[in-house]
Amino acid sequence: MRTETTPIPGGGTSLPAPPEWTPGRRALVIGSGFGGLAAALRLSVRGWQVQVLERLPVPGGRARVHEIDGFRFDAGPTIITVPHLFEELWQLAGRRLADDVDLVSLDPYYRIRFDDGRTFDYNGDAERMRREVARFSAADLPGYERLQKAADVCFEEGFAELGPRAFDHLGHLVAALPNMVRMRAWQTIWQLVGKHLKDPALRVVFSFHPLLIGGSPLNVSSAYALIHTLERRFGVHWAKGGTGSLVRGLVRLLAARGVPVRLNADVQQIVVEGGRARGVLVATANGGSERIDADIVVSNADTAWTYRRLVAPEHRRRWTDTKLERMHYSMGLFVWYFGTRRRFEGVPHHQMVLGPRYEGLLKDIFRNHHLSDDFSLYLHRPTATDPAMAPPGCDTFYALAPVPHLDSGTDWATVAEAYRARIQRRLEATVLPGLGQEIVVSHVTTPQHFHDELLSYKGAAFGMEPRLLQSAWFRPHNRSEDVPGLYVVGAGAHPGAGVPGVLMSAKALEQVLPPVGGVQAAHAAPLSAGSRAAAA
Numbered sequence: 049m050r051t052e053t054t055p056i057p058g059g060g061t062s063l064p065a066p067p068e069w070t071p072g073r074r075a076l077v078i079g080s081g082f083g084g085l086a087a088a089l090r091l092s093v094r095g096w097q098v099q100v101l102e103r104l105p106v107p108g109g110r111a112r113v114h115e116i117d118g119f120r121f122d123a124g125p126t127i128i129t130v131p132h133l134f135e136e137l138w139q140l141a142g143r144r145l146a147d148d149v150d151l152v153s154l155d156p157y158y159r160i161r162f163d164d165g166r167t168f169d170y171n172g173d174a175e176r177m178r179r180e181v182a183r184f185s186a187a188d189l190p191g192y193e194r195l196q197k198a199a200d201v202c203f204e205e206g207f208a209e210l211g212p213r214a215f216d217h218l219g220h221l222v223a224a225l226p227n228m229v230r231m232r233a234w235q236t237i238w239q240l241v242g243k244h245l246k247d248p249a250l251r252v253v254f255s256f257h258p259l260l261i262g263g264s265p266l267n268v269s270s271a272y273a274l275i276h277t278l279e280r281r282f283g284v285h286w287a288k289g290g291t292g293s294l295v296r297g298l299v300r301l302l303a304a305r306g307v308p309v310r311l312n313a314d315v316q317q318i319v320v321e322g323g324r325a326r327g328v329l330v331a332t333a334n335g336g337s338e339r340i341d342a343d344i345v346v347s348n349a350d351t352a353w354t355y356r357r358l359v360a361p362e363h364r365r366r367w368t369d370t371k372l373e374r375m376h377y378s379m380g381l382f383v384w385y386f387g388t389r390r391r392f393e394g395v396p397h398h399q400m401v402l403g404p405r406y407e408g409l410l411k412d413i414f415r416n417h418h419l420s421d422d423f424s425l426y427l428h429r430p431t432a433t434d435p436a437m438a439p440p441g442c443d444t445f446y447a448l449a450p451v452p453h454l455d456s457g458t459d460w461a462t463v464a465e466a467y468r469a470r471i472q473r474r475l476e477a478t479v480l481p482g483l484g485q486e487i488v489v490s491h492v493t494t495p496q497h498f499h500d501e502l503l504s505y506k507g508a509a510f511g512m513e514p515r516l517l518q519s520a521w522f523r524p525h526n527r528s529e530d531v532p533g534l535y536v537v538g539a540g541a542h543p544g545a546g547v548p549g550v551l552m553s554a555k556a557l558e559q560v561l562p563p564v565g566g567v568q569a570a571h572a573a574p575l576s577a578g579s580r581a582a583a584a
Contacts, residue, residue: 081109262510
């Protein structure tokens, strides 16, 4: 078999895969996002021989890094909220997270700027949060306390109890029903917040969190109020050097265990023979394909894309094209990355720059699939905490606007620059005066890029929207319901999107894996020891 090594950003290469694999121990992981890297590490520790196949030229998937003229931009997640999930991975590899990654607590976690210019600093200090609530509406303080108690229930029943559990059988759903009842999970988070808070601005402050994992507050289960408690208990952190430093650290952990991350490896098909996954076909430079045999295949690719594009229809009874089309998907993202020749002091690390509408904008994005004239922005300025993310004296930013996924029919190639210019004007009029004359680097990503480059079905940045009936047992299972030997992790699988979610999907995977060496052949002919050429 061909052995390629993985360049590790920051220096070094991974160890090559062994030239011959041991039957019964071979595992392939498709995709090197956080879910795929975490799954590969857990598989390796359990005794599997693992290869990671990444179609992009850099590892990280949606958490990859853009580097332009000395400016570094995290393309995906920008905050870490449950550090112990990373610490656990490092411990499995015999190291400490602090040896490789420096996490910095943020204060405030983020600032919310309303269209009228008022701001709310969201942080982890209980008394300061009470003062912030009272500035907007002292009458809502009792309701705020009740809301926090409800969030605590959702955290214990949802995150702690159900998050790491693999929902593999209907019995698992039945067993979870009492948890769902205690969380009153049939409510939306918008309904839960509205029950406790009356001030319109406070309702926005305490309901927007599902957008961070791809869901509309008007649709997503109130169980996701758990995010409030999660942030209060574990804090909101920045990884020095960017979230990409965690990707680089995980690649190094895998390299030390002899697990290669093979880049530019475009998986075209998951091979199913004898009723089970037998490996994959990878595109070759001459237009053909290379087959790599394995005993199990774990896909960290977008789950809808995995089933629609990588698994032939005749092997899918549950996740048919029709069923996948009927599912509700997250919003798309328009992200403008830009660097400035000077620093904008006073702008915090994270800031929400809200537009004039909230409910109406959410309905346009998620229900009407309409690209509105107005928008709300998530402004990320990592150089507020980590000046090394830009050249000396400069700032690195990205401005993210939730937009409809590709069902909107938007021709992004035509409208992207005009949309970016509107965002620039909005920022100049609110929090970054004089921005236009300071920009030295500019790059945009649209839902079309998510579809074409990251293979996200419909260009939906977070996969399926985390509604109640698209969560837990109703979400694609970590062990495929259709193809024995196929497993899925990442944002589109249980428990869902967000860094904690994708890391827990890799943890849940361990509950449904076969024992090493326990995979039974479904046909008499032995599997090849390595890869073999397949016809184009």
